Amino acid sequence: MKYTIRICGEAGQGIQTTGEGFSRLFSSLGYNVFSFQDYESRIRGGHNFYQISFSTEEVYAPKKFLDLVLTFDKKGLEYKNLLSDEGIVIYDANSLKQSESDERFVNCPFREMLKDAGLKNIFENVVSFALVSNIFSIDKKYVYKVIQDIFSDKSEDILEQNMKAIDIGYNFEMKKKIDLPSSNNESKILLDGVKGIGIGAIGSGCKFYAAYPMTPSTGVFQYMGANAEKFNIVVEQAEDELSAINMTLGASFAGVRAMTGTSGGGFALMNEALSLSGMTETPIVILLSQRPGPATGFPTRTEQGELLYAINAGHGDFPRVVFAPGDPLECALLTNKAFDISEKYQIPAIVLTDQHLVDSLCSYEKDLKIDLQNQDYRLRSAEFESYQDYKRHKFLDFSKNNPLHPLAVPGDSRQLVFTDSDEHDEEGHITEDGEVRKKQLERRYFWKIENIRKEISPPKIYGNKNSKIVLVGFGSNLGILREIANNKKLSICAIHYSELFPLPLRENSEEALNNILNAYVTICIENNASGQFQKLIESEYRFKFSNNIRKFDGRPFNYDEVLEGIYAII
Amino acid sequence: MQSYKDFDNGIIPAWCPGCGNFGILDTFKKALFELNIEPHEITLVSGIGQSSKMPHYLKCNGFNGLHGRSLPVATGISVANHKQKVIVFGGDGDTYGEGGNHLLHAFRRNPNITLFVHNNEVYGLTKGQASPTTEFGRHTKAQPFGALSEPLNPLAFAIAMDCSFVARSFSGNLEHLKNIMKMAIMHEGFALVDILQICVSFNKVNNFEWYKDRVYEFKAEYDLADKLRAFEKSQEFGDKIPLGVFYSSARSTFEKNMPIIKENTLVSMQNFPDIKSLIC
Numbered sequence: 001m002k003y004t005i006r007i008c009g010e011a012g013q014g015i016q017t018t019g020e021g022f023s024r025l026f027s028s029l030g031y032n033v034f035s036f037q038d039y040e041s042r043i044r045g046g047h048n049f050y051q052i053s054f055s056t057e058e059v060y061a062p063k064k065f066l067d068l069v070l071t072f073d074k075k076g077l078e079y080k081n082l083l084s085d086e087g088i089v090i091y092d093a094n095s096l097k098q099s100e101s102d103e104r105f106v107n108c109p110f111r112e113m114l115k116d117a118g119l120k121n122i123f124e125n126v127v128s129f130a131l132v133s134n135i136f137s138i139d140k141k142y143v144y145k146v147i148q149d150i151f152s153d154k155s156e157d158i159l160e161q162n163m164k165a166i167d168i169g170y171n172f173e174m175k176k177k178i179d180l181p182s183s184n185n186e187s188k189i190l191l192d193g194v195k196g197i198g199i200g201a202i203g204s205g206c207k208f209y210a211a212y213p214m215t216p217s218t219g220v221f222q223y224m225g226a227n228a229e230k231f232n233i234v235v236e237q238a239e240d241e242l243s244a245i246n247m248t249l250g251a252s253f254a255g256v257r258a259m260t261g262t263s264g265g266g267f268a269l270m271n272e273a274l275s276l277s278g279m280t281e282t283p284i285v286i287l288l289s290q291r292p293g294p295a296t297g298f299p300t301r302t303e304q305g306e307l308l309y310a311i312n313a314g315h316g317d318f319p320r321v322v323f324a325p326g327d328p329l330e331c332a333l334l335t336n337k338a339f340d341i342s343e344k345y346q347i348p349a350i351v352l353t354d355q356h357l358v359d360s361l362c363s364y365e366k367d368l369k370i371d372l373q374n375q376d377y378r379l380r381s382a383e384f385e386s387y388q389d390y391k392r393h394k395f396l397d398f399s400k401n402n403p404l405h406p407l408a409v410p411g412d413s414r415q416l417v418f419t420d421s422d423e424h425d426e427e428g429h430i431t432e433d434g435e436v437r438k439k440q441l442e443r444r445y446f447w448k449i450e451n452i453r454k455e456i457s458p459p460k461i462y463g464n465k466n467s468k469i470v471l472v473g474f475g476s477n478l479g480i481l482r483e484i485a486n487n488k489k490l491s492i493c494a495i496h497y498s499e500l501f502p503l504p505l506r507e508n509s510e511e512a513l514n515n516i517l518n519a520y521v522t523i524c525i526e527n528n529a530s531g532q533f534q535k536l537i538e539s540e541y542r543f544k545f546s547n548n549i550r551k552f553d554g555r556p557f558n559y560d561e562v563l564e565g566i567y568a569i570i
Numbered sequence: 571m572q573s574y575k576d577f578d579n580g581i582i583p584a585w586c587p588g589c590g591n592f593g594i595l596d597t598f599k600k601a602l603f604e605l606n607i608e609p610h611e612i613t614l615v616s617g618i619g620q621s622s623k624m625p626h627y628l629k630c631n632g633f634n635g636l637h638g639r640s641l642p643v644a645t646g647i648s649v650a651n652h653k654q655k656v657i658v659f660g661g662d663g664d665t666y667g668e669g670g671n672h673l674l675h676a677f678r679r680n681p682n683i684t685l686f687v688h689n690n691e692v693y694g695l696t697k698g699q700a701s702p703t704t705e706f707g708r709h710t711k712a713q714p715f716g717a718l719s720e721p722l723n724p725l726a727f728a729i730a731m732d733c734s735f736v737a738r739s740f741s742g743n744l745e746h747l748k749n750i751m752k753m754a755i756m757h758e759g760f761a762l763v764d765i766l767q768i769c770v771s772f773n774k775v776n777n778f779e780w781y782k783d784r785v786y787e788f789k790a791e792y793d794l795a796d797k798l799r800a801f802e803k804s805q806e807f808g809d810k811i812p813l814g815v816f817y818s819s820a821r822s823t824f825e826k827n828m829p830i831i832k833e834n835t836l837v838s839m840q841n842f843p844d845i846k847s848l849i850c
Contacts, residue, residue, distance in 0.1 A: 189850055203845035207836050208650060227848070232830050232839045234649050239675040243642040246635065250646020253633050254613070254654065255837035258646070276636055368849055374842040409837060410631035410647075411654045414610045418625070420634040421618075429581055429626050430634075 001181055002055040004063045005132070006079065009072030012044040014125040017150065018070075019050025021129050023190055023361050025138065025146045026054035030185030033363040034059045034479065036356060036556060041215070041299040047075040056183055058486060060327065060362065060479030064560035068135070070128055074098055077105070088176055090132060092124075106176065113168050123165040130169025136178050140170055186366055193358035193476075194219035196331025197287060197351065201259055202231050203332070203372045204339035206285070208251035208258040210236045210244040215299050216355035217261040217289035224259075241266035245273040248284050253419065255378060255409035257339060261287030264306050265296065271313045274348055278318025280419040281346035281393065281444060283407070285338045290354040292554045301554030302356035304475055304527040308536065310350045311501045317441070319345065319448040321456075322501035324352040326478025328362050329370065330498055336372040337499075341455060343377045345448050346407060352500070354527070356556040357476035379408035390415040391426040396443045404443065452502060458509040459497040462486075465511075467493040469570060470519040472545070474500060474533050477525055480557045487563060490570075493519070497533075503540045513541060521570055524548045525562065574603035577628040585620060590741030590767035594688060595627055597744045601751040612655045615644040617669065619661035620695050621688035621767075638668025641676045644683045645824070651837045652682065652825040657755065662689045666702040666722050676760055677731035681824040684754045684761045687724065688741075690769035691776050698772035708775070724764050725804040729797060729817045734759035736800070736817040740785050741767040742778055746813055753815065759823050766811070784811045794818040 005022060009015045019035060027033045031054040040046035051066075053059045066082050069089040074096050077089065083104060093099040093107040100107075108131055110124045126147060133143045147162050154162075191199075197220050201209070209224040211217065225235045234251070238244035244260045251258040262270060267288050277284050288310055292303035310322045321341050323334040331353065338349035379387055387406075390413070394405040410417040418428035423440065425431045459472075463485025473481050474497040481494035495512050497503075506513065516522050524534040524545040529552040534545055549565045551557055571577075577599040585591045602612070609629035616622035618637035625632035631654070635643045640658045648656040665673055665687045676683070692710075693699040699710050700717040703724070707716035728736045735757040739747040747765065754761040766785070768778050792799035800817035825831055830839075 191849075195848070199845050199848045202843060202848065205840060205842045207840055208646065210646070228830065231843050232836070234828060234830055234836055236649070238642065239671055242639060243645075243672055243675070246639040246642035247646035247649075249635070250615070250633065250643035250648075251650040251836075252646075253643070254647040254650035256650045256840050258650075272636055273639065276639075280633070280635070370845065370849060372842070372845070376840070376842075380840075409651075410613050411610055411651060414608070416609060416629060416631050418630070418632045420626070420632075421636055422634065428632070430584070430623065 002053060002057060002059060003067045004051065004053045004065065005068045005070065006049050006051045006066050007070045008047065008049040008076035008079070010045050011040060011042055011048050013072045015048050015050050015072070018125045018129055019052060021146050021150060022052045024149065025133065025142060026052065027188040027190050027363040028142060028146065029138070030183035030187055031055060031363070032057065032059045033188070033190065033361065034061060036062050036360040038555065039300050047073060049076070056181060058482070061483045062556055062558040064558040068132065070132055072124070090128065108172060113172065114165070117164060117168055119161055119165060123161060126162050126165040127169040130166040131172050131174065134170050134172070135174055135176060136180050138180070140166065188363040189366055189368060190361045190363055191328035192361045193328050193331050193353055194223050196325070196328035197335050197353065198223035198227065199370060200332035200335025200372070201285070201339070202227055202233070203370070204336045204374060205257045206233060206259045206339070207256040208234045208248065209260065210238045210247040211261045212238050212241050212244050212266060214263045214266045216291055216358050217263050217266070217287055219358050220261050220287055220289070241269040242273065245270040245284070245286070249273060249277055249280070249282050252282050252284050253280070253410070255380070257343065259285040259287065261289065263289050263291050264293045264309070267306070267313065272315070275314035275316055275318060276421050277348040278314065278316070278320065279421055282419065283342040283346050284348050285335065285342055286348060286350045288350050288352050289358055290352065292552070298554040300355065302354045302476070302527060302556050303552060303554060304354055305529070305532070307352065307474070307500065307532040310352050311536070317445050318347070319445060319452060320348050320350060320501065321452060321499070322350045322352055324475030324498055324500050325357070326475060326496055326498050327357070329364065330478070331357070332370050333372070334498060336374070340373055340375065341452060344402070345452055346404065347448060347452070352475060354476050377406060379406045381412050384408045384413040384415065387413070387415065392417050392419055392428045393424060393440065394426045395439050396447055403447070449502065453505055456499045456502055456504045456508070458504045459495050459512045461512055461515065462494040462496065464491045464493055465515055467491045468520040469493065469566065470495060470516050470522045471525055471566065472497070472516065472522065472537065473525040474498065477527070477557060480525070480559060480562055483559050484562055484566070490563070490566065492566070500536065503536070506541065517543065522546045523566065523569060525557070527551050527557065571603060571608065574599040577602060577609065579627065579629045581627055583627050584623060586771050588770040589620070590690065590769070591620060591624070591688060593741050593744050594747065594765060594767065595624060597748045598624070598751060599628055601748050601755065605752055605755060607655060612657060613647050614657050614659065615640045615647065616659045617664040618695070619664045621659050621661040622664060624659040638664055639672065640664065641669060641672040641683070641685070645676065645679065645681045648681050648683055649825060649828065649831065649836060651835045652831060653835055655755065656683045658683055658685045660685070660687055661694070662687060662691060662701040662703045663693050666724055674731065677728060677733045679824040680734055680760045680821050682758055682760070684757070685763070686751070686754070687762065687764050688767045689724070689764050690767040690773055692769050692773040694769050694772050723804060723807065724762070725816055726801060728762045729800045729804055732797070732819060732821065733762050733817070734819050734821045735761035735815070737762070737815045738764045738766065738813050740781060740813055741765055742781055743785065743787070743813065746787055750815070757818070759821055781811070784809060785813050786810060788812045788814045790815060795820070
């Protein structure tokens with residue numbers, strides 16, 4: 001069984017809170033949950049929706065067809081053509097001033113019910129939340145619990161009125177009832193991309209986060225802020241992105257793990273300092289949370305249009321890594337890997353996400369463990385004091401396990417730490433010497449790119465590995481790839497890349513490459529117009545995909561349209 | 571250290587013969603020596619320009635970054651390790667042009683950073699274009715009809731923004747410069763010292779003779795925290811150019827305002843925390 005609910009309304013009508021409420025409710029009952037958000041760049045008005053799918057089976061991606069629409073605006077009534085066979089729409093004809101004769105539309109006079117009970121319209125969300133829960137025959141005590149959790153910081157009085165609103169919702173006589181099969185599972189937890197990245201950063205020892213607010217990267221900025229006190233993190237809102245990344249470099253140079261976050265436009269402003277990170281070999285992690293460009297583009301929507309930009313941004317030759325996690329758990333793991341590689345190789349690392357991933361919730365087992373790999377590569381205190389002949393940019397020392405000279409904390413020793421954006425000698429001072437530059441590049445570029453590449457993990461393979469239809473994607477399309485691989489109609493092999501630059505060595509990804517080479521139909525799927533991922537893979541591994549599926553309307557792929565797309569191809 | 575010369579690192583400066591920077595460099599070493607500051611206790615930050623090469627020519631920790639971006643880097647360093655003395659060197663182009671926005675916000679934040687601006691009223695390294703402090707109407711190869719923007723008054727700007735220490739000195743009066751430098755370094759909070767500097771190659775107007783006839787030392791006869799009097803004094807520029815401390819206020823610093831680093835430095839707290847409580 002699989003159900004999809006869409007809650008719609010204007011910005012400011014509590015759509016997000018209601019949607020989160022349902023996500024919590026179904027995950028607390030042990031169902032697998034996937035939810036995502038669709039919203040406009042405005043504070044009030046417009047039309048937003050929050051869509052939740054829950055199931056006893058795995059669920060990772062948006063669905064096209066809706067089993068229940070709960071709408072607080074007229075626009076929500078237009079989703080008739082998206083209703084599943086048994087689908088219904090819940091609305092309040094009085095407050096929308098529109099009545100539908102179609103029997104799939106169920107008029108629930110929320111406001112009238114509230115008025116009769118002496119409650120304000122603001123409890124409309126809670127009444128409707130309870131009413132819908134009742135349609136799914138959910139025991140009222142679970143609904144109480146969710147509402148209590150959400151409004152735990154509110155006064156006793158407000159809480160009491162909320163409970164009253166739940167009772168009103170449950171008392172409404174509803175002909176249509178759905179008996180959900182029991183999930184037989186323990187309650188689950190929910191993570192979204194924001195939390196995933198935040199957990200990864202905090203667990204990697206991020207002690208400094210500077211940013212300028214920009215959708216859809218602001219969530220992580222605020223998550224770090226919310227955890228600043230508990231984990232001793234300095235979180236600073238910079239005057240612009242130039243400042244944000246330069247502050248981050250300063251903090252890292254001084255000895256702490258540091259991160260900044262932005263979206264495409266802000267990342268453009270950061271490009272010069274990205275190159276500075278490469279030149280001065282100062283490790284930083286940059287969150288690049290994509291939205292459709294160019295320029296201001298679609299501020300609150302989603303796209304994977306900055307893959308090649310992330311790989312190529314910044315002037316001059318310098319190494320970097322670009323990781324594009326596929327789900328909230330990978331967000332944590334790859335942010336951690338970004339920090340580790342960045343510190344180990346003294347380079348910038350980019351974590352590439354998008355609006356769809358940062359705003360999507362996924363359920364996980366309650367006892368989920370996130371295993372992070374951490375090692376401090378820096379020279380500190382006594383270790384620095386006793387270090388022989390420290391030079392910040394010393395040429396490679398092959399007598400060491402890691403021949404790269406370590407980063408040292410300035411001030412922890414009488415030895416000095418100096419670096420420069422100009423080409424520099426071993427001590428970090430300006431040079432005009434061509435031979436010195438060649439030796440610096442030997443370390444700063446050639447040695448690093450060769451060794452970083454060995455650390456890159458192969459893509460993950462889902463579904464039937466022997467299938468002659470292979471679907472290949474990256475980043476936030478992991479959910480789609482996994483669900484397509486799980487489909488019961490068509491045997492499909494799905495391959496997901498999350499470590500995109502450098503790409504894994506051919507010899508480390510033989511299995512995936514063989515699956516592709518042996519298939520009749522190879523489809524590259526991505527959320528952009530130009531096929532950036534396809535170009536990247538094709539040029540690296542020297543083969544051509546037979547087909548592609550691209551979407552660039554600012555909305556994420558849904559399962560049904562991708563399956564239709566594959567059918568159309570074969 | 572036995573002598574200020576112990577700050578020498580043996581690198582020969584790439585400045586023009588006769589450049590005002592030589593005197594500023596020497597004076598800076600003397601100021602540090604007299605304040606009993608050791609090379610490893612300071613981090614020097616700079617951007618791009620002739621003045622930004624300063625950190626290369628003495629023993630210190632240093633980060634020579636991008637044009638205009640020295641203040642954000644310095645702020646990051648100072649917050650991560652507030653026990654380091656963070657000192658920034660820049661020119662009029664670096665600080666007042668390319669880095670103008672960062673300067674404005676450094677005034678607001680008030681980090682414990684000393685900023686020395688070598689103000690020679692011209693772009694030296696790029697060979698003679700107008701800078702934000704070049705006088706109105708000055709002709710250059712890039713300004714064929716003369717500089718058509720009014721020059722910035724950095725002191726008035728700083729005082730208006732409540733910069734917690736504002737002073738002016740002159741590369742031709744090194745004793746004065748040394749005292750101002752010492753005061754600025756010891757000041758707790760953001761300190762701006764605008765140093766009038768000779769550019770022998772590209773500024774033929776504001777040369778030593780020009781300044782010598784105009785500059786005079788003053789000791790404020792008003793309360794240094796009196797913003798209006800300080801602002802009034804900062805308007806004096808032309809036939810008479812005052813050198814001295816214009817304004818000083820006891821504002822709490824950015825580092826002090828940040829509760830997390832009230833006791834320990836951020837760098838001393840570097841760890842890998844347990845994230846179990848976040849997974850819920």
